[in-house]
Amino acid sequence: MIYWELFISFVKVGAFSFGGGYAALPLIQEEIVDNHQWLTIQEFTDLITISQMTPGPIALNSATFVGNQIAGIPGGLVATIGAVFPSVIIVTILAMIYMKYRNLDSLQYVLKALRPVVVALIATAGLSILITSFWGDQVIGISTVKLTAVAIFAICLTMLYKTKLDPVLIMLFAGILNVVAGMASSLVG
Structure with missing residues (x-):
């Protein structure tokens, strides 16, 4: 039963995540955090970080990770197949349609509207x-904001815009900053 739930959940993600990995994040969150409670929102945030650091699309990395967490390696395979399955079918059909009607102005208008x-x-x-x-x-408020997270975000955002460093290196730097900040706060507190 869990394999079927994983498959169907990631078929939904694969079928309705237009626009790439980042556009799929709300759908992934709804399925794995809200609907099934397979992960907490904090675990989901960690999952996104890991999915960005590993090679491959975010939706597929997420499917593999969640499936593996829930039902081991077979679960990871089932979830990954579920995420890929709609794309294979949809892309094949759309490629055939696009090749036939690619010169129509109405098709170009639809693509621009999306x-x-x-x-x-x-x-x-x-x-x-x-x-x-x-x-x-x-609860969102000034008194509840995590200042360390805001500072790390500001530093990394500045580094992204001011340097030519690879974003993966900046994410690694952010992780190191967070570990150092956590160690410093545990020593002080």
């Missing part, structure tokens, strides 16, 4: 991760 929707999905996912990082499960 772009703002994708941007909105990415923004929603980014805000969700930002809120979880800065406040966790607490």
Whole structure:
């Protein structure tokens, strides 16, 4: 039964995650955190970090990780197949249609109309991760903000814009900063 639930959950993610990995984040969160409670929101945030650091698309990395956490290696395989299955079918059909009708103006208008929707999905996912990082499960407010997380975010954002460093190195740096900050606060507290 758990294999079927994993498969169906990630078929939904694979079928409705238009716009790439970041656009899929709200759908992944709804399935694994909200609907099934397979992970907490904090574990989901950690999952996104790990999924970005490992090679491959976020949705597939998430499927493999969640499936493995829930039902071992077979669960990881089932969830990953579920995430890929709709894409294989949809891309094959769309490629055939696109090759036949690619010169139609109406098709080009439809593709242009989808772009703002994708941007909105990415923004929603980014805000969700930002809120979880800065406040966790607490009520959002100035007094409950995690100042260390805000500082690390500001430092890393500045590094992204001011240097040509690889984003993976900046994520590694952020992890090191967080460990050092955690060790310093445990020594002080």
